[in-house]
Amino acid sequence: MKKKITLKQIAKELDVSVSTVSKALSNSKEISEDTTQKIQAFAKLYNYKPNNIALSLKNRKTKTIGILIPEIVHHFFSTVIRGIERVANRRGYNVIVGLSNESFTKEIINMEMLANGSIDGFILSISKETLLKQDYHHFNATINQGMPIVMFDRVVNEVQCDKVIVDDFNGAVKAVKKLIENECKNIALITTMDYVSVGRLRTQGYLDALQSSGIEADSNLILKIDDSLDVENHVEVLETEIAHFFKSNPSIDGVFAVNELYAVSAMKVARKLGLTIPDDMQVIGFTDGVLSKHATPSLTTVSQHGQKMGEQSANLLIDRLEAEEAESEQYFTNSDQKRDFIKVVIETEIIERESTK
């Protein structure tokens, strides 16, 4: 009896990476002809079909949406899932969740597993490692094989699909302008490394807000956190970095942090250094998480609208699935009639709490 083989098993047998197998099976030019032939021959021998997605789609609708997120211990992603679930349940769909753990290889493996007959389409947010590698072949291969994808929050221009984002740039502008209005003179930014698109856009918003208010940006006041590594004592490392940053820049009287954890950690460190919030230092974060609400002082934030993002994503995906179904029931189809891809941008606003004056 022939067992079903996976990308991971092919990779192991041929001593290459999962991503090489995945690329060879989608005829990527990055892989040498020799390797591609070897991998395709092996896959054929073991009955691996790179396009079994399309086959399964034609045969049946699972009425299930596959969600693929980078991390589970993250309030934002949880609220997005809640939003997806609400809409999915209302419209008769089930959801199933896979986790990339911010890993490129795990993202590919999970997509293969879910796409293999379990689901009708994906709602996903890209892993950090994938963004760093800028390798999006697996998304494009999935779409080419007929399975629709909706991307949310972490999206890229290189993949043509429906997307749902918040207005990261303008959210950051609003936050920094608020700090300027509140008479902060030295506004610091605590952000991620640039390869995370949302961090990059929020950083641009910070710079733009300063510039348009005639304030020169000071690179010393920007702290970029490298959280690509899965370190056990992540929070401690973060606090140490922020403490060092604040000590080196005692003039800081305002902080914009691109996520909730950075903002709450900044408040904690400031307090330890004897500063009072908001009197000595005002802090604004970016999120609508549980930590912000319950922190003392509670945190002023840019709303991230996770649940709304989830709801919009689910509606976009289900609309597309149902349009395809309606189309496939017609005798003559015109593929030009396919709906163009939509990018939904959700507006942000400032939720004022106690960490600003």
Added chain:
Amino acid sequence: MKKKITLKQIAKELDVSVSTVSKALSNSKEISEDTTQKIQAFAKLYNYKPNNIALSLKNRKTKTIGILIPEIVHHFFSTVIRGIERVANRRGYNVIVGLSNESFTKEIINMEMLANGSIDGFILSISKETLLKQDYHHFNATINQGMPIVMFDRVVNEVQCDKVIVDDFNGAVKAVKKLIENECKNIALITTMDYVSVGRLRTQGYLDALQSSGIEADSNLILKIDDSLDVENHVEVLETEIAHFFKSNPSIDGVFAVNELYAVSAMKVARKLGLTIPDDMQVIGFTDGVLSKHATPSLTTVSQHGQKMGEQSANLLIDRLEAEEAESEQYFTNSDQKRDFIKVVIETEIIERESTK
């Protein structure tokens, strides 16, 4: 072409509930013979196989673990998933997550979907509605069809399988004894309704600790929260209930809450009523969540060890899967050699922070 049919579709066609279909297909005596025959005939006609789990198991190993949890926006469940993932990845398994949303029907639908060839076994925590109904036929049917289950946190005696729990009873005893040692005279309990097993055990621990210290329990000092309903303004309702409770019982000087949200909400309400923590009121929660650490004052808690629970669960499941595999490779198997079911009880301890003296 025959489409694959699901429990949900059979239920819709025959105008009965998903649970009735599920029970009829596992020959439950609860369902009348007439209905059972009708459902089984219909299922046969549409090629639904109640035992396709067992078939798929024999044909292949997916090397994937199905996790089924009641809720995603919940730090405890997230940490359990992280623990499962760590062990699964190390041992060459993938994970996939389904959500019951605390609903009995969604639990059945998700189990059917995941069991249908996608996974090798389940790690799950039972939904509130299932606990309320005390109907566990779907777990037993899954196990009887050859797919192992490991239950964690919310477990029941009625299902024979491996289980991982924390020592809820003794954790509660330790918390209440700590409050007694700290000279609290009127110790309140904020807990869930009794059908949630962990809430019940923690309530018993509270009562036992009082009794063994010669303190008579006062039913006025026990607040049972009904959170079975999915209300939008859940936190506001919770805070209103706690405020009413504190106002009716001004003598309360110690609070043991069975989860983090109740504990943090109690502190918030107490502060609004002009009480100082820990001077006027000491509070202990049950969890090791992010809120406890970042709350001001930070919350003393009974550690719940979510990640450790996840790791233990994954090891139990994979051990069993691999033992079965080894067994099936032998010519003569002796089913008596099967490992007995194990119940892992994880010890709890008090993590002292600022909300106690």
